[in-house]
Amino acid sequence: MRTERKPHLIKKPADAKRQSVDESLGPGLKDEATEVEHLLVEPKSERVSVDRVFCFGKENIEKHLKMEDFSCAFDYGWKIGSGGLDSIHGQGGDDLKLEVLDGLLDEVDDIQAAHDLSSACEDFLLDIEFPEKFSELDCGPHVGSNLRNSSSESHSPGGSSNSVGGMSESSIVTVQESNSKNGVLGKMVNCDIHHTIRSECGCQAPVMETIRPSKEHAQDFVESDDEKPLVSFIVSNKKVKSSIKVTKGGTLLRQKRLRKPTKRYIEEFSRNSTTSGKNKCLKVRSQEEFSQVPSESQSRRGRPKKIMPKMEFESDCELSASESEDECKRTKRFKTACDRRKHQRMWTLAEVIKLVDGIAQYGVGRWTDIKKLLFASSAYRTPVDLRDKWRNLLRSSSAHKHNRKELQGETNVKHYVRPLPKTVVCRIRELATIHPYPKARSPNLSSINSDPSSKQPTTTKAAPINTHGRNLRGKKCN
DNA sequence: ATTAGGG
DNA sequence: CCCTAAT
Numbered sequence: 183m184r185t186e187r188k189p190h191l192i193k194k195p196a197d198a199k200r201q202s203v204d205e206s207l208g209p210g211l212k213d214e215a216t217e218v219e220h221l222l223v224e225p226k227s228e229r230v231s232v233d234r235v236f237c238f239g240k241e242n243i244e245k246h247l248k249m250e251d252f253s254c255a256f257d258y259g260w261k262i263g264s265g266g267l268d269s270i271h272g273q274g275g276d277d278l279k280l281e282v283l284d285g286l287l288d289e290v291d292d293i294q295a296a297h298d299l300s301s302a303c304e305d306f307l308l309d310i311e312f313p314e315k316f317s318e319l320d321c322g323p324h325v326g327s328n329l330r331n332s333s334s335e336s337h338s339p340g341g342s343s344n345s346v347g348g349m350s351e352s353s354i355v356t357v358q359e360s361n362s363k364n365g366v367l368g369k370m371v372n373c374d375i376h377h378t379i380r381s382e383c384g385c386q387a388p389v390m391e392t393i394r395p396s397k398e399h400a401q402d403f404v405e406s407d408d409e410k411p412l413v414s415f416i417v418s419n420k421k422v423k424s425s426i427k428v429t430k431g432g433t434l435l436r437q438k439r440l441r442k443p444t445k446r447y448i449e450e451f452s453r454n455s456t457t458s459g460k461n462k463c464l465k466v467r468s469q470e471e472f473s474q475v476p477s478e479s480q481s482r483r484g485r486p487k488k489i490m491p492k493m494e495f496e497s498d499c500e501l502s503a504s505e506s507e508d509e510c511k512r513t514k515r516f517k518t519a520c521d522r523r524k525h526q527r528m529w530t531l532a533e534v535i536k537l538v539d540g541i542a543q544y545g546v547g548r549w550t551d552i553k554k555l556l557f558a559s560s561a562y563r564t565p566v567d568l569r570d571k572w573r574n575l576l577r578s579s580s581a582h583k584h585n586r587k588e589l590q591g592e593t594n595v596k597h598y599v600r601p602l603p604k605t606v607v608c609r610i611r612e613l614a615t616i617h618p619y620p621k622a623r624s625p626n627l628s629s630i631n632s633d634p635s636s637k638q639p640t641t642t643k644a645a646p647i648n649t650h651g652r653n654l655r656g657k658k659c660n
Numbered sequence: 661a662t663t664a665g666g667g
Numbered sequence: 668c669c670c671t672a673a674t
Binding site: 547548550565566569573 | 664
Binding site: 526527566567570 | 668669
């Protein structure tokens with residue numbers, strides 16, 4: 183539930199903002215801003231995503247250039263942040279300790295948000311190695327290129343005020359995103375409001391004091407305020423910081439930075455975030471049912487979603503996540519295919535036991551009941567899965583018998599993977615006799631011994647167990 | 661919507 | 668695991 187909600191929240195605010203931005207800004211600008219947003223956001227959610235970003239850059243030259251600009255922008259942001267916003271820095275100290283994601287999530291405070299972002303970016307960059315290179319390259323010579331790029335990219339270069347406005351808006355979006363991640367929708371809204379009010383009331387003064395240039399900018403913005411008050415306000419509050427240093431270049435840089443991610447990316451991101459959120463759930467789940475470490479992973483099946491949308495812990499451990507990530511990369515745009523793919527999840531002994539238990543209780547065929555009662559915590563096991571598993575168990579158990587007897591001498595060398603302990607096998611056998619699997623068992627009655635397909639279950643225990651009074655579904659029960 | 665059966 | 672048919 184919670185997980186589900188998150189993405190929703192995230193999307194909403196962001197979209198709303200974006201739309202508002204759209205109105206004021208040309209489409210091109212919007213797109214750009216979106217892109218940047220995506221870039222900014224992604225790193226927070228997952229480090230792996232970083233790779234993605236870069237890969238993305240590699241894909242086509244233009245993008246690559248954007249990336250450079252992006253990194254450069256970040257660099258600037260960081261510098262500015264560390265320099266002008268030191269006063270704030272103290273509060274944000276925790277961020278550094280926390281992971282980038284956490285930091286961003288936890289730090290929702292208005293102005294701080296911007297700062298956090300920058301710091302986060304810094305971490306992000308540092309983590310990746312790439313950034314260094316980029317920063318070196320970018321900071322010097324690239325500034326010019328950035329300008330060019332930005333101007334060319336942004337359709338509305340007109341006045342500096344305009345461009346700034348665009349930047350500010352996009353920046354807002356970014357902040358919101360981070361907030362939304364927290365799941366604090368209200369906060370986000372409040373944040374915006376606060377900014378607006380603040381700017382109006384002149385509360386921003388402190389910031390302005392620290393940074394003079396910002397004031398100038400602010401004034402400039404004021405002019406344009408008529409058209410886009412919110413934007414200008416925000417700009418004065420947050421973005422001014424970034425603009426501080428570079429009046430001309432700053433605007434450009436900022437634009438780059440604020441570029442919005444494309445819808446596609448947004449979708450992707452939302453997915454990722456969802457996944458990440460699921461991770462937590464997963465932990466819980468694993469605790470609940472001392473289940474194994476699922477070798478498989480995440481993208482999992484579409485089926486469960488359909489059937490039981492409420493529980494969706496898809497992703498597993500980080501490893502698996504990365505795997506899925508890779509897969510996604512491979513398939514690239516064919517995510518649909520990726521999603522479809524259902525990675526098998528190994529059945530743990532515990533699960534098997536539970537299943538057997540459930541069958542013993544409810545009888546064979548009541549898969550939904552068993553699912554509900556015993557596998558409620560595990561979203562991935564659908565009733566059908568249970569049934570299939572049971573089928574397999576029957577098969578294997580019978581096989582074991584034969585094989586065992588025959589191959590016993592060889593020991594179990596061959597059984598490289600055979601987690602089923604004897605006890606379990608025994609139980610299965612018992613159950614098999616009592617709750618013969620629907621179709622497979624009919625031969626039992628009719629053909630006494632001829633059918634090998636039937637597991638020859640009747641062997642040792644013919645009519646032993648009635649422990650479970652319920653044969654409800656007895657179906658073909660004797 | 662579940663279940664059985666087959667692939 | 669997935670899909671389809673039958674209830």
